[in-house]
Amino acid sequence: MGNSRELIAKRAADELEPHSFVNLGIGIPTLVANYIDDKLYTLHTENGLLGVTSVEEDAIDPLIVNAGKLPVGEALGASYFSSADSFAMIRGGHIDVAILGALQIDSKGRIANWAIPGKDIIGVGGAMDLLEGAKKIIITTNHVANDGRPKLVDECTFPITSERVAETIITDLAVFKWQGEHYELVELMGDSTIEDVQANTTAFYTICNELLQEGKV
Amino acid sequence: MGNSRELIAKRAADELEPHSFVNLGIGIPTLVANYIDDKLYTLHTENGLLGVTSVEEDAIDPLIVNAGKLPVGEALGASYFSSADSFAMIRGGHIDVAILGALQIDSKGRIANWAIPGKDIIGVGGAMDLLEGAKKIIITTNHVANDGRPKLVDECTFPITSERVAETIITDLAVFKWQGEHYELVELMGDSTIEDVQANTTAFYTICNELLQEGKV
């Protein structure tokens, strides 16, 4: 489990173009920071810091935290700003990529990651702003929920976070890319097979030619 | 003329409550700065400075100017900010008093001070924002226009700057205060008489009891 999370995070890092501005969500997305050169990327956290880096235990400043309220460090060239200014950056389209977790992803490319039906809806944080505003969305998540049910479903049964499509999905089984109308399975993770993906996915998707030709079906 | 301008400015200064935040318009309003203790008042200029003070010729910094693009100084405790932040202060009701000039003032308390009919309307600056946002408006102006015509008229023939009522009018002849429905003449300036005011005013106004009792009519 820990290992698959690291694998997903590492794969997400490969998606990033050098010199891009990236916001990392809570959970697996946070681990992406371990796989990127912080001279090549600039990390943003919505509570008001551009230029997030890791921090050693003995250098922790309790007043420097990320959106998950975890201690972080200040990169060279960093800047601080208010919440309103921070979300102006996000909403205004100035963040190149947001890497986020998801509870569900559906055939329309929509994400649900803020509320569970039947449970009280009492927290949304910056999820909706990031999904709306970031130029590109990468979803990192385990392929199935803790109860074994598919997370990639035909239509979200959990409340959606945005109508906006997430361009890239990276799970412990596979990588999917949005192709204008639907997702395409473009890569298998680790030693997973197309059968593994099919058995655990109820969302519609196509399979890219390369995988079909490699006879991975 | 110069003297009456100074007289008006001096009288306007008397209207200010200690520790208030004041924006001074171009013309006579700018002169008000000469009659106030800058330890007791904080002057705002809409191009982005709170804490305006006068500057000696040899200390002029060409990059510190007021809204009239004239060189000013930086008071102790001053701060600089962007145009959007500066007008947020104005529009948000954080400026206690704006002292402005006027081309016309009408019986409804409305001010015209940004455009002349027949001339091209190509400049408004911060006039509308100030009239809308300042908690209190003091108009300082000569009682009549350069051509001798009244400025206090029944209804503005020039385009109005705002529907908002200006609370106090100070001219070289008199001081008027808005009384909920109309202006009241509350004070005569210099050695002017009520007859002078009447001869040069077409706006409706009442005369306060004190002046009537003093037999100034």
Added chain:
Amino acid sequence: MHLDIQLSIDEALKHVKSDQTLMVGGFGLVGSPLSIIEHLTKHDVSGLTVISNNVGEAGEGLGILLRQGKLKKAIGSYFTSNRDVAKYYNEGKLELELLPQGTLSEAIRAGGAGIGGFYTKTAVGTNLAKGKETKEINGETYLLQEALKADVAIIKAWKADRLGNLVYYKTARNFNPNMATAAAYVIAEVDEIVDVGELSPDEIATPHLYVDAIVKSELTLTKDGVKNIG
């Protein structure tokens, strides 16, 4: 002379009255006016509406006010971290208004800037859009969010000069500068009060016209939790 606006916390808190709306700065406990909140728990007020990203933690910060029954309503973006909030909400003891964090912070800024409302794409098509007006602008759908204002804001800054000019410290800034603009009375808790002129005019984040009272911190957030420094 210029006004020295330093007050004791209890003097400043005389401006907080029952049934008012209160803005409270901070992201969790970071940048939260911990000392003012602590004093507020001892004030006899009720029926408060709080506008704050969170309602503190269970039994900490604003969480104490909740347990004391002083809160009528909370407007914020993330109440999940205080388990009491769901409990009080379900028991009908607390009203909630949940806003996306960016919409919340922008609505506070709008309140301070004299903006009646604004159009955002955030939350369009979601459950949080329910009951809100939409509008097409240049072919895209936006949601109307009205401005938020408060009677009193209690905020945390790093340093103040005696006039009330403020600077903030790192990610302890968060909602504080925006809340400083959006309330009729603003109380800023600060770690340090310096002489007028010591803060550079180009660096001041909150000009003093926004601040009505400055009070000294008695509590501070350390690596090992909240500590008394009074």
Added chain:
Amino acid sequence: MHLDIQLSIDEALKHVKSDQTLMVGGFGLVGSPLSIIEHLTKHDVSGLTVISNNVGEAGEGLGILLRQGKLKKAIGSYFTSNRDVAKYYNEGKLELELLPQGTLSEAIRAGGAGIGGFYTKTAVGTNLAKGKETKEINGETYLLQEALKADVAIIKAWKADRLGNLVYYKTARNFNPNMATAAAYVIAEVDEIVDVGELSPDEIATPHLYVDAIVKSELTLTKDGVKNIG
């Protein structure tokens, strides 16, 4: 390594093309990107829409571009100080859109912040409200103003680090930080370029994600007018 975004002015200006919308910082000549404008007068572009508080002065700054026939439209708050503007407007050679200065600066901020439009009371009931939607919010009438955005912004800052973080100098700040957020490509003219880390993280007014190119000033505004420092 981090990108060094310093360019020559002419390289940076390759991003300005005919028929684009250009934001230009400055309040009069104060905080105006004088060197970039000077170079732009030598570029072969036309049909430009400029969003700027003024159109420079007659034959100075943006006023030269006007005389060269490069401007199609000007959006601003105060064109009065350049007498040419009225002349070109009356001859049908220049379109004008006049906005109150606060509405102009807020519309630019909105453009950068992903706000589609906002409601302001400024200009309600005046000639500048003509053709604009109104709305009642809490019993008061507001006017809808849509956001402004641009293809390119040319702005002036005081210091930049090599990443493009910016700080501004006194009242030369004005429209510059807001314009830095509201254009697809942002060119910042600066007096001084310092190493990364020299600007304090709490003081940076424009974080580098907003800035695409930094160029060195060749002209500066002195008490005796514009001087060459190249």
